[in-house]
Amino acid sequence: MTSKDEQLRTEADEEVKKHQELVQQDPYRLRYHLMPPVGLLNDPNGWIQWKGTFHLFYQWMPFKTDHGAKFWGHYSSEDLVNWNHEKIALTPSEWFEKNGCYSGSAIEHEGRLYLFYTGNVKGEKGNRETYQCLAVSEDGLDFQKEGPVVRLPDGYTSHFRDPKVWQQKGRFFMVIGAQTTELKGAVVLFSSSNLRDWKHEGILIGGGRGRLSEFGYMFECPDMFTLDGRDVLVFSPQGLEPKGMNYLNVYQAGYVVGSFDPETGQYDHDDFHELDHGFDFYAPQTTEDEAGRRIMFAWMSVPDQDEQAHPTIAYRWLHNMTLPRELKLIGGEIWQLPVLELEQLRIGAAIIHNVQLDEEHVELAEVNGKALELLIDDITVTDGWWELTIGGAVRLLYSKGVFTLERKSYVDGAFEKRQCEVEQLSSLHIFIDTSSIEIFVNGGRKTLTARFYPLTNDDSIRFGTNGFATFLVHKWRLGTKKMSNNNLI
Numbered sequence: 001m002t003s004k005d006e007q008l009r010t011e012a013d014e015e016v017k018k019h020q021e022l023v024q025q026d027p028y029r030l031r032y033h034l035m036p037p038v039g040l041l042n043d044p045n046g047w048i049q050w051k052g053t054f055h056l057f058y059q060w061m062p063f064k065t066d067h068g069a070k071f072w073g074h075y076s077s078e079d080l081v082n083w084n085h086e087k088i089a090l091t092p093s094e095w096f097e098k099n100g101c102y103s104g105s106a107i108e109h110e111g112r113l114y115l116f117y118t119g120n121v122k123g124e125k126g127n128r129e130t131y132q133c134l135a136v137s138e139d140g141l142d143f144q145k146e147g148p149v150v151r152l153p154d155g156y157t158s159h160f161r162d163p164k165v166w167q168q169k170g171r172f173f174m175v176i177g178a179q180t181t182e183l184k185g186a187v188v189l190f191s192s193s194n195l196r197d198w199k200h201e202g203i204l205i206g207g208g209r210g211r212l213s214e215f216g217y218m219f220e221c222p223d224m225f226t227l228d229g230r231d232v233l234v235f236s237p238q239g240l241e242p243k244g245m246n247y248l249n250v251y252q253a254g255y256v257v258g259s260f261d262p263e264t265g266q267y268d269h270d271d272f273h274e275l276d277h278g279f280d281f282y283a284p285q286t287t288e289d290e291a292g293r294r295i296m297f298a299w300m301s302v303p304d305q306d307e308q309a310h311p312t313i314a315y316r317w318l319h320n321m322t323l324p325r326e327l328k329l330i331g332g333e334i335w336q337l338p339v340l341e342l343e344q345l346r347i348g349a350a351i352i353h354n355v356q357l358d359e360e361h362v363e364l365a366e367v368n369g370k371a372l373e374l375l376i377d378d379i380t381v382t383d384g385w386w387e388l389t390i391g392g393a394v395r396l397l398y399s400k401g402v403f404t405l406e407r408k409s410y411v412d413g414a415f416e417k418r419q420c421e422v423e424q425l426s427s428l429h430i431f432i433d434t435s436s437i438e439i440f441v442n443g444g445r446k447t448l449t450a451r452f453y454p455l456t457n458d459d460s461i462r463f464g465t466n467g468f469a470t471f472l473v474h475k476w477r478l479g480t481k482k483m484s485n486n487n488l489i
């Protein structure tokens with residue numbers, strides 16, 4: 001560790017100490033999600049289970065609730081529910097990363113933990129340089145920087161970042177999010193035999209060719225993996241126009257499914273699917289855990305999307321991660337399930353209601369709260385719509401094959417909506433955490449994720465229909481995750 005590193009870590013630690021009390025006073029602080037101790041959190045990085053322990057790093061700006069020269073914050077966990085806040089993994093201390101240690105990934109190699117990330121450098125004239133860098137650790141806590149291992153090849157602008165590395169058939173591969181000099185979004189492929197010397201294999205998808213030839217001006221945060229025998233590429237494209245119920249956020253996150261040939265670097269795939277249909281979901285990253293599950297975290301926000309209007313800024317923090325979700329490939333589509341470990345958060349037995357509604361609205365005994373899980377299944381709706389309102393700030397509506405999430409905007413208080421097609425609503429699995437909601441529709445076939453800001457004294461939940469509906473409600477009160485080390489919450 002250099003003295004510059006040490007200085008930046010100390011400054012970040014002091015920032016945490018200075019604002020810790022204020023942060024804790026925020027009524028919208030979440031209870032069981034991961035958040036920054038102070039400042040701004042964005043993408044999940046370096047997500048891996050290494051030597052039995054889960055490590056999740058994150059893009060972190062400790063000094064303000066805005067973007068800038070990012071650090072890699074670091075959480076670890078044994079059970080995906082309770083976390084340790086570890087010391088800062090990467091600070092932007094060297095010339096090749098002086099304006100930010102941007103997003104990247106982790107891989108185990110010969111017992112060591114390797115982090116690949118983007119060194120972001122801004123010149124005086126607003127020009128940008130980008131370096132894909134390596135840092136290696138023996139113990140998963142201290143990282144030795146080795147500097148750039150990939151330089152920008154010809155054919156791309158300096159929007160070239162977010163390396164994700166994996167091993168397949170005895171070789172290492174890296175995908176990078178890119179913009180071509182023709183200003184087309186692309187994912188670029190590299191290969192290596194030793195993780196240090198990398199060969200540019202060319203464009204994997206996008207870049208003005210193939211199925212995604214006209215598909216936005218930049219692809220961020222690519223992630224390639226095999227799920228149920230198919231090769232899935234997740235990425236976050238920028239520059240898509242809204243289309244019906246799709247692409248309504250400023251930027252998107254989604255995937256294609258296909259088949260990747262590691263010999264030729266060719267990837268045949270289907271069309272783009274959005275991963276989530278809510279307001280706040282971006283830059284997801286996955287890993288395969290030791291039990292063989294593919295688990296994903298995403299940033300519960302979208303860049304450039306009214307970020308500075310969040311009320312949490314008054315308490316010196318901004319944004320959080322989604323819950324960890326297990327991915328399944330069913331019928332060529334990704335389904336998402338909250339990981340089973342989250343059941344540890346449940347306090348006591350479920351409150352159960354068998355409900356029948358006839359053109360009416362009801363509140364159910366003990367079905368309310370700030371931190372809760374709702375499982376609503378065996379849903380039948382005859383003639384009309386069915387709805388659920390939460391804290392007067394969120395409304396879920398199902399009507400005629402369309403599922404709608406409405407929320408009270410934190411910008412101007414008006415209601416805004418996101419929608420997706422759901423042929424027949426049969427179940428909803430919902431996680432509410434003070435100011436966040438994650439909705440898993442029909443066993444995780446569709447998900448909708450959002451932040452919302454109810455009146456702090458309103459934790460009501462109301463069910464209603466203008467027709468006839470029956471359903472079974474399970475409600476659990478959820479506890480608070482334990483955070484240890486440094487006492488950072």
Ligand code: FRU
Binds near residue numbers: 059103118161303
């Ligand atoms: C995505 C992103 C990445 C970049 C990082 C910087 O949200 O823009 O492309 O590496 O955030 O914080």
